[in-house]
Amino acid sequence: MKRCLLLLRQLLEYGAFLTFVLAIRLLPFRLTVLLARSLAWLFCNVLPRKWTRYEVAAENLRAAFGAEFDDQRVHRTIFGMWEHLFRMVCEMVQLPGRFRLERCRDVLDFEGHERCIAAVLSGRPVLFLGGHFGNWEVTVNSFGAFGFPGAVVARDLDNQWLHRWFERYRESTGNTLMSKNGAGSGIADVLERSGFVSMLCDQDAGSRGVYVPFFGRPASTFRSLAILALQHDALVVVGGAYRLADQQGACWARFCLITEDVIDPREYADADGVQLISERYTAALERIVRRAPEQYFWVHRRWKSQPGQRRRRLPRLVHDATAG
16 A cells, blocks of 8 residues: 555656646746746745755855855855756756757857866776766766766666656766666776766765865765776866856856866875875865855755764664674
8 A cells, every 4th residue: 555655656746747847848948047036036035944954055155165255145145056956957857959969069168178088088987076066967968968978876766757757868868877876886897898987976975984175174075986096097087067147148058068177096006095086076176166156056964074073883783783
């Protein structure tokens, strides 16, 4: 009975999602911008702040920018964040009909692309690292469309029909969706074949992460990315796609596809490579976020874990009870 109810709920969710997708595909560009702005106003000024994690975002912004951001600028940035996220959802739905390789200049500007091209043509495996910044779906789809498809690491969605929709969407330009759960061996296989892997790298890694500066504060960062680069001699390309200011009379949004840094693990063969590579790609991500802070997802608790925090005993007890 519970399974039947779950399936019914998921089908209703999927039906509502498809209705939304159809409506957004039919909306003119200017109306999607107005819709995103209206929803952002609702989230910032009407809904309870606990629901929208307003205080979490405000705390993160103050921690990142300090006195540079007064209360008004914090509020404007949070409003801009929600407007950006709602616009991103609309852009994702409309992207297949708006982005064509032969007309990519209508949608994309490029910065640092020479280094990125050199990396993908090097014959070595490449890790593409980004964060919850700008429109990361544009980044992933662009590389597939340009003839450099790879594995895209993402979390599985609970709703199986929604998951399949997003899987088809992300694989429409030749990429392969890889589940974040247990992705280590799959990533290693792709890198062994000198392939490309894309993932987001800006979430808290817990007490077992390596601590590196992010906006001047220690942030727990996953060790595995630097370890993969070192073990597989993989180049690390840090970048993203952020939305540019709307042009008068524009038919759709424009984005800057930026390569902020290319990290060669060979430079760290005789040093603490895990620490130094993690510091370098996190610093590159910070520089990207500073370009357009309102296009970063500030509701993540990026500094949740701090050095010196005691680990919870329960996981250790469970480990001891099941070991051997």
